[in-house]
Amino acid sequence: MRQVKVAIIGHGHLGKWHTQKAQALETCELVAIVEPFNQEQVKEMYPGVKVVSKIDEVMDDIEAVVIVTPTSTHFELVEQCLKEGKHVFCEKPLCSTFEQAQSLEPLIKNLKLQVGHSERCHQAWDEVAPRIKDIKGPRTFKINRFAPFKGRATDVDVVQDLMIHDIDLMLFLLGSQPQAVRSIGHKIRTDKWDHVTSHFLFENGDQAIITSGRNHTKEVRELEVMSADGCIHVDLFTNKISFGTNTQFDDESYVKTHDYEKRDHLYIEQEQFYHSILNDVPEMVTYDDGKKAVYYVSKVLQSLVSGSEIDV
Numbered sequence: 001m002r003q004v005k006v007a008i009i010g011h012g013h014l015g016k017w018h019t020q021k022a023q024a025l026e027t028c029e030l031v032a033i034v035e036p037f038n039q040e041q042v043k044e045m046y047p048g049v050k051v052v053s054k055i056d057e058v059m060d061d062i063e064a065v066v067i068v069t070p071t072s073t074h075f076e077l078v079e080q081c082l083k084e085g086k087h088v089f090c091e092k093p094l095c096s097t098f099e100q101a102q103s104l105e106p107l108i109k110n111l112k113l114q115v116g117h118s119e120r121c122h123q124a125w126d127e128v129a130p131r132i133k134d135i136k137g138p139r140t141f142k143i144n145r146f147a148p149f150k151g152r153a154t155d156v157d158v159v160q161d162l163m164i165h166d167i168d169l170m171l172f173l174l175g176s177q178p179q180a181v182r183s184i185g186h187k188i189r190t191d192k193w194d195h196v197t198s199h200f201l202f203e204n205g206d207q208a209i210i211t212s213g214r215n216h217t218k219e220v221r222e223l224e225v226m227s228a229d230g231c232i233h234v235d236l237f238t239n240k241i242s243f244g245t246n247t248q249f250d251d252e253s254y255v256k257t258h259d260y261e262k263r264d265h266l267y268i269e270q271e272q273f274y275h276s277i278l279n280d281v282p283e284m285v286t287y288d289d290g291k292k293a294v295y296y297v298s299k300v301l302q303s304l305v306s307g308s309e310i311d312v
C-alpha cells in the first residue's frame with residue numbers, strides 16, 4: 001500500500017494526539033516531528049522518526065504536513081508548505097485573517113488543503129443533518145459551547161478558538177449563508193474576548209445564536225434546532241440525540257433520546273486527508289470551508305468592536 005510521507009508540525013497538547021493517529025494509520029508514514037521544545041522526550045517516544053526544530057530541515061523528505069501549532073503561526077507555515085508543493089492539513093482556524101486566507105488560494109493548485117474543523121466528525125450529523133435540511137419554514141439554530149477557564153489558546157480570542165467550530169457547523173448544517181450578525185462579548189480572564197454571543201440572521205427567516213465561552217462555571221457543548229416540527233437537541237458532550245416532536249411517538253411520549261457513537265475525530269480527519277491525497281478526491285473540510293469560517297469570524301469581531309449589527 002502506498003503511504004503518504006508526513007511531518008507533524010507542533011507536538012503540544014493536540015499535536016501529541018495527532019502524532020499518535022499518524023503513526024496508527026496505514027496510509028501514512030510518519031517521517032518527522034517538528035517541535036522546538038522537549039525534543040529528547042519526543043525522540044524517546046518515537047525512535048526512528050526525525051525530530052527537528054524547523055520544517056525546512058525535513059522538507060525534502062515529505063509530501064504532506066499536519067500543522068498543529070498555535071493559530072498565530074498557521075498562515076506562515078501553510079504558505080511555506082504550499083509554496084514547497086506539500087499537501088497541508090491545518091488545524092483550525094486556517095489562518096488569522098480573511099486577507100491571509102484569500103492569499104493562499106493561488107498557491108493550492110493541485111495540492112490538497114484540509115482544515116481541522118473536527119466537530120464535523122460527530123456521528124450525530126449522519127442522522128440529524130438530513131432532518132435539519134428537511135425542515136420546512138424558519139429554523140432557530142442554537143449552539144452553546146463553554147467551559148471553565150483552562151488557560152489554553154490564549155494567543156487568540158474565544159471566537160477564533162471555539163466559536164469557529166460552531167460557525168462551521170452552522171454553515172454545514174443549515175446549508176445557507178447569513179446576511180447579518182450582531183454580537184456581544186466580555187473580556188474576563190484575558191485581554192481578549194473570553195465569552196461571546198453572536199446572533200446571525202438569514203434571508204430565509206432562519207436565525208442562529210451561538211454562544212462560546214472559556215470562563216464559565218460548567219462544561220456545555222450542545223446544539224438545538226427549533227421549528228414548527230419540534231425540537232432537535234444534540235448533547236455533544238455526553239453524545240446524546242433527543243427529538244421532541246409536534247406529534248406523539250408510538251408509546252405516546254413526545255420526547256425520545258438515544259446515544260450516538262463516540263468517534264475518534266482526529267483519526268477520521270487524518271484518514272480522510274491521506275485518502276484525498278492517495279485517491280485525488282476532495283478533502284472532507286476544504287479550503288473554501290476554512291476560508292468561509294475565517295470570514296465570518298472577522299465579521300463577528302467587527303460586530304463586537306462596533307457594538308452594532310454588521311452586514312455580511
Ligand SMILES: NC(=O)c1ccc[n+]([C@@H]2O[C@H](COP(=O)([O-])OP(=O)(O)OC[C@H]3O[C@@H](n4cnc5c(N)ncnc54)[C@H](O)[C@@H]3O)[C@@H](O)[C@H]2O)c1
Pocket residue numbers: 009010011012013014015034035036037053054055068069070071073091092093116117118152153161
Ligand atoms: N480541532 C480541535 O478541536 C482543536 C482542539 C485544540 C486545539 N486545536 C488547534 O490546534 C492548534 C494547537 O493547539 P494546542 O492546544 O496543541 O497548542 P500548544 O501550545 O499546546 O502546542 C503547540 C505546539 O507547537 C509548537 N510550535 C510553535 N511554533 C512552532 C513552529 N513554528 N514549528 C514547530 N512547532 C511549533 C509549540 O512548541 C507547541 O509545542 C491551535 O491552532 C488550536 O486552535 C484544535
